[in-house]
Amino acid sequence: MTDSRFSKPLIYMLIGSAIILALSLGVRHAFGLYLVPMSHEFGWGHNVFSLAIAMQNLIWGAVQPITGAFADKYGSKVVVAVGGLLYSLGLLLMAISSTGWMLNLSVGLILGLALSATSFPVLLSAVGRAAPPEKRSMAMGIASAAGSFGQFIMLPSTLLLLQSFGWSAALVVSAILVALIVPLAWMLKAPMYVAPNAHSAESKPNLGFKDVLIIVKNHKPFWFLALGFLVCGFQVVFIGLHLPGYLIDHGYTATTGTIFLALIGLFNIIGTYSAGWLGGKFSKPHLLMWLYGLRGIAIIGFLMLPLSTWTIYAFGVIMGLLWLATVPLTNGIVANMFGVKYLSMLSGIVFFTHQVGSFFGGWLGGVNHDMTGNYNMIWAVSIVLSVCGVLVHFFVTEEHVIHD
Numbered sequence: 288m289t290d291s292r293f294s295k296p297l298i299y300m301l302i303g304s305a306i307i308l309a310l311s312l313g314v315r316h317a318f319g320l321y322l323v324p325m326s327h328e329f330g331w332g333h334n335v336f337s338l339a340i341a342m343q344n345l346i347w348g349a350v351q352p353i354t355g356a357f358a359d360k361y362g363s364k365v366v367v368a369v370g371g372l373l374y375s376l377g378l379l380l381m382a383i384s385s386t387g388w389m390l391n392l393s394v395g396l397i398l399g400l401a402l403s404a405t406s407f408p409v410l411l412s413a414v415g416r417a418a419p420p421e422k423r424s425m426a427m428g429i430a431s432a433a434g435s436f437g438q439f440i441m442l443p444s445t446l447l448l449l450q451s452f453g454w455s456a457a458l459v460v461s462a463i464l465v466a467l468i469v470p471l472a473w474m475l476k477a478p479m480y481v482a483p484n485a486h487s488a489e490s491k492p493n494l495g496f497k498d499v500l501i502i503v504k505n506h507k508p509f510w511f512l513a514l515g516f517l518v519c520g521f522q523v524v525f526i527g528l529h530l531p532g533y534l535i536d537h538g539y540t541a542t543t544g545t546i547f548l549a550l551i552g553l554f555n556i557i558g559t560y561s562a563g564w565l566g567g568k569f570s571k572p573h574l575l576m577w578l579y580g581l582r583g584i585a586i587i588g589f590l591m592l593p594l595s596t597w598t599i600y601a602f603g604v605i606m607g608l609l610w611l612a613t614v615p616l617t618n619g620i621v622a623n624m625f626g627v628k629y630l631s632m633l634s635g636i637v638f639f640t641h642q643v644g645s646f647f648g649g650w651l652g653g654v655n656h657d658m659t660g661n662y663n664m665i666w667a668v669s670i671v672l673s674v675c676g677v678l679v680h681f682f683v684t685e686e687h688v689i690h691d
Contacts, residue, residue: 337653348642370404428563
């Protein structure tokens, strides 16, 4: 019987990853709060800020496989440290952005690059490599839950800063906090887990980078998994970015939208940890089918029921439980399929489709609002995509293609 307890280096890595994800994703989760004040100050339509966020998501996704490959080759701590520096620089530039092109440079390009180095694919892959296979899903769930805690903490903190000092000063404070990622990156140094009874390296085929990519290219369940993650990206960015504006359109204050997003962050802690735990006991593709299906039902219920403070908060709780619960399950499936040697890169490929969905969810939400004054069309698309998310996971398996 193997010892599957977490080692001390893995525990330190989990703590470091948790704080980094809390800072990185917590600050990013609050970006929707800047849409209205910045748009009002500079006379922008919602599409200007939405396009910058959409560019961020697309750039983040496009470079994620490359960032992941660097992390696989040179180590996560170096990549994350560079990402922390870029993150602070991007926030400081965002604080002085007064034109669309400056917003695209800071929010779109620099923060997109920074997030590719300081978010789930790099950090969860580092955790996954160091964890025993039977505890891998749970370890990823713990790290993912920390990102949710950051969302919960940073939203009310950011709103308080916005109300007290204005949007520009709030971004400067966020930049100072995010700079802490640089020293925290040096906690990411746990070695790859090796089972006590593992066979010697000579007995296993030594697959190179190109060999793995060829295998991945021909493995259809991997691409169905990626399509499912596109649905996740579309929904979470549309709701996270545009729901505060949707509520303002319906007569609610920015505080209501902030509490909604904070509830997502709070209950996402439970959702991501539970998903990681359940992923170690049940079929991950089947769990993902349930998650996407329940998201669609929650959206339909929110739109059909009379809008009130309580229905808004209930929607926040339900969506929080389902929000990033997809992440440890999806990364866990990739690890089961192909092992952990190139996990950062392969998770980055899947994450790219997530960010394509994020691009369209963020951008089309703003376009729909500017053209019609509402979000009806994008709500409908979100429901249809939930159905697609359920269907594609019928074709996803956890079969080992490459063994650790």
